Amino acid sequence: xxxxxxxxxxxxxxxxxxxxxxxxxxxxxxxxxxxxxxxxxxxxxxxxxxxxxxxxxxxxxxxxxxxxxxxxxxxxxxxxxxxxxxxxxxxxxxxxxxxxxxxxxxxxxxxxxxxxxxxxxxxxxxxxxxxxxxxxxxxxxxxxxxxxxxxxxxxxxxxxxxxxxxxxxxxxxxxxxx
Amino acid sequence: xxxxxxxxxxxxxxxxxxxxxxxxxxxxxxxxxxxxxxxxxxxxxxxxxxxxxxxxxxxxxxxxxxxxxxxxxxxxxxxxxxxxxxxxxxxxxxxxxxxxxxxxxxxxxxxxxxxxxxxxxxxxxxxxxxxxxxxxxxxxxxxxxxxxxxxxxxxxxxxxxxxxxxxxxxxxxxxxxxxxxxxxxxxxxxxxxxxxxxxxxxxxxxxxxxxxxxxxxxxxxxxxxxxxxxxxxxxxxxxxxxxxxxxxxxxxxxxxxxxxxxxxxxxxxxxxxxxxxxxxxxxxxxxxxxxxxxxxxxxxxxxxxxxxxxxxxxxxxxxxxxxxxxxxxxxxxxxxxxxxxxxxxxxxxxxxxxxxxxxxxxxxxxxxxxxxxxxxxxxxxxxxxxxxxxxxxxxxxxxxxxxxxxxxxxxxxxxxxxxxxxxxxxxxxxxxxxxxxxxxxxxxxxxxxxxxxxxxxxxxxxxxxxxxxxxxxxxxxxxxxxxxxxxxxxxxxxxxxxxxxxxxxxxxxxxxxxxxxxxxxxxxxxxxxxxxxxxxxxxxxxxxxxxxxxxxxxxxxxxxxxxxxxxxxxxxxxxxxxxxxxxxxxxxxxxxxxxxxxxxxxxxxxxxxxxxxxxxxxxxxx
Numbered sequence: 001x002x003x004x005x006x007x008x009x010x011x012x013x014x015x016x017x018x019x020x021x022x023x024x025x026x027x028x029x030x031x032x033x034x035x036x037x038x039x040x041x042x043x044x045x046x047x048x049x050x051x052x053x054x055x056x057x058x059x060x061x062x063x064x065x066x067x068x069x070x071x072x073x074x075x076x077x078x079x080x081x082x083x084x085x086x087x088x089x090x091x092x093x094x095x096x097x098x099x100x101x102x103x104x105x106x107x108x109x110x111x112x113x114x115x116x117x118x119x120x121x122x123x124x125x126x127x128x129x130x131x132x133x134x135x136x137x138x139x140x141x142x143x144x145x146x147x148x149x150x151x152x153x154x155x156x157x158x159x160x161x162x163x164x165x166x167x168x169x170x171x172x173x174x175x176x177x178x
Numbered sequence: 179x180x181x182x183x184x185x186x187x188x189x190x191x192x193x194x195x196x197x198x199x200x201x202x203x204x205x206x207x208x209x210x211x212x213x214x215x216x217x218x219x220x221x222x223x224x225x226x227x228x229x230x231x232x233x234x235x236x237x238x239x240x241x242x243x244x245x246x247x248x249x250x251x252x253x254x255x256x257x258x259x260x261x262x263x264x265x266x267x268x269x270x271x272x273x274x275x276x277x278x279x280x281x282x283x284x285x286x287x288x289x290x291x292x293x294x295x296x297x298x299x300x301x302x303x304x305x306x307x308x309x310x311x312x313x314x315x316x317x318x319x320x321x322x323x324x325x326x327x328x329x330x331x332x333x334x335x336x337x338x339x340x341x342x343x344x345x346x347x348x349x350x351x352x353x354x355x356x357x358x359x360x361x362x363x364x365x366x367x368x369x370x371x372x373x374x375x376x377x378x379x380x381x382x383x384x385x386x387x388x389x390x391x392x393x394x395x396x397x398x399x400x401x402x403x404x405x406x407x408x409x410x411x412x413x414x415x416x417x418x419x420x421x422x423x424x425x426x427x428x429x430x431x432x433x434x435x436x437x438x439x440x441x442x443x444x445x446x447x448x449x450x451x452x453x454x455x456x457x458x459x460x461x462x463x464x465x466x467x468x469x470x471x472x473x474x475x476x477x478x479x480x481x482x483x484x485x486x487x488x489x490x491x492x493x494x495x496x497x498x499x500x501x502x503x504x505x506x507x508x509x510x511x512x513x514x515x516x517x518x519x520x521x522x523x524x525x526x527x528x529x530x531x532x533x534x535x536x537x538x539x540x541x542x543x544x545x546x547x548x549x550x551x552x553x554x555x556x557x558x559x560x561x562x563x564x565x566x567x568x569x570x571x572x573x574x575x576x577x578x579x580x581x582x583x584x585x586x587x588x589x590x591x592x593x594x595x596x597x598x599x600x601x602x603x604x605x606x607x608x609x610x611x612x613x614x615x616x617x618x619x620x621x622x623x624x625x626x627x628x629x630x631x632x633x634x635x636x637x638x639x640x641x642x643x644x645x646x647x648x649x650x651x652x653x654x655x656x657x658x659x660x661x662x663x664x665x666x667x668x669x670x671x672x673x674x675x676x677x678x679x680x681x682x683x684x685x686x687x688x689x690x691x692x693x694x695x696x697x698x699x700x701x702x703x704x705x706x707x708x709x710x711x712x713x714x715x716x717x718x719x720x721x722x723x724x725x726x727x728x729x730x731x732x733x734x735x736x737x738x739x740x741x742x743x744x745x746x747x748x749x750x751x752x753x754x755x756x757x758x759x760x761x762x763x764x765x766x767x768x769x770x771x772x773x774x775x776x777x778x779x780x781x782x783x784x785x786x787x788x789x790x791x792x793x794x795x796x797x798x799x800x
Contacts, residue, residue, distance in 0.1 A: 035673050035674050036674075038673065038674070038675050040371045040372050041371070041372075042368055042369055042370060042371045043368045043369075043370045043371075043374065043375075043650075043651050043652075044368040046368075048371065048634060050371070050634060050635075050674075050675045050676060050677060051673075051674040051675060051676075052179075052248075052674055052676055053249055054179055054674070055674035177179075
């Protein structure tokens, strides 16, 4: 067995089967879904989002540059549901005196940093990251979250024979639901 | 989040703890409640993923609850419940539309039964001067204005009530809601979204609205006189008197309406004979002699009978001014909304006919104690609970319990001799009912300002057609309006959009307060009115006929006159023969006209209408 040959990507998604030679040069794009916004203004000009909070969901798009081998796309038909932890970090600021940050999804890993990049000790429980002591200055909490996603569009994979490279793209959105 | 949960029965209580959403994969939906005629029957539609092979009908559960739990809701809330009624169209598409009607089982029967409770019959004794609360029910429904099968149409029970029937979309309970007033006012003000409210004012009532009611009946007086004095006459010509004595039924005069009900010789007794001298050549040798003449006293009895019929008609015009703000008008100042011919006044139209079975369902009738029917031309009250006998019988079998007892018929006009209706007590009830009907018609038309707009879902979730709303917008005349909700559509969009489309109906009223009746004015509900009735033409006083004395009642040539003439005549027999005793009777003829029409009018003061929208802000603040 070849040791030390692990996937170059930090994405955690067993369903995609990342491994050696898969996951070079990936871009992972994270954004709220389009249906999370339907902004209207009332007769006094006050803006309001008509969409229910249940629609506050993320879209996740993974596309590769020159990869060497594609991941397990064979059964990634639109509608397939799997769980993923992308490498993207989301950040919440804990103001001075605060002790915790609540993220919209379960936290996979997190680190708490001062604005000056000093580590602050913290613990993770579900969606919450709690500092071991109240913040004496604003603390930035960076976290990687875990998402349950559904494939929303047909994937694409382009294999360039000449340089034996593979380019692929997978579009997903969060499944949603309570 | 939303859920669609099937329930075993229409009234299964909603259990928030057990709220599930396992019926379908639902994509979108809408809940609709709107005024149609005098009814509000809400329904909701859900677009779901087609379950396909499994079929869309849940096992035997026809009722479903649409519930919602917002983040601000501690527990899930019932938005609507209803019965999956029509088969969906496009049943093999990717999605299917299911429609649920928010009505309990046998909703029509429930509505009919409740409506019938509002139908106040003839059984009440109506006193026009009683306190308003005691008169209310009788004035709000008058059987004279409706046909006997009116209970087929529950909406007719509200003809004079300014109300409409409403089924609650969440509880499926039946209630009535006022056309204009409501307990709850939602202050939406500037919360409307997107486009400005769309305001249309159409078809306002004319400055005056009129209703005409026609009461026609045949005034009937039939009977015999109550005075029946025996009389007697003494006469020499008793034979002739007895022979020409009339028979019962003989008419008095020709075509006068009077006949003899009774004509009877009670006794004939001999008086003391009289000796009278005769003389003259005619008697030959007997001249100078005497003859004995026998007079008799006849006791008799006569009673007159009368038969009077007169077709009568009363035309009553009721005029109600609109009570609206000054708004541009059509040319026509007066509009007649209804011409109503009342049902027969002399017939008991409110008691149903006895039936063996229901004509529609063919179920045998069951009669409870106190049920009232008409049978064999009479009115009856049930004394003993029973299933209908195969023909109408007072006892089912010999010696059985008495099933029915006779009672007086309840005709609106109790006494057919009456020459007037609308100014009788019962007539006042009819007049007031007509005013209420007119008021309802005008009130409904006065809700001529219709406003439609959109608000966010959470503001409208609790709003029903029972409520009123107030909105404000710079482009509205006067800047704001209040209106009764006539339609609401709650939209659950497929893309997560939650909105509600509302329609309000507002009255551009003058905002005056309810008038207080002055002298000569009367009041029914909020309406104050005065009457202008012409006198009744009564060529014949039908009530006095029973005691009316004959115009002539005289004896001619009674015994005393015959005797006086005979004494000195020399030919007493011949003289008496030329002077037979007669009784002359004459009554004033009962003059019958073709049709006696009486025109009457009622003028109302303008009704107090709320100023829900100010169409004339140029005239200054209210």
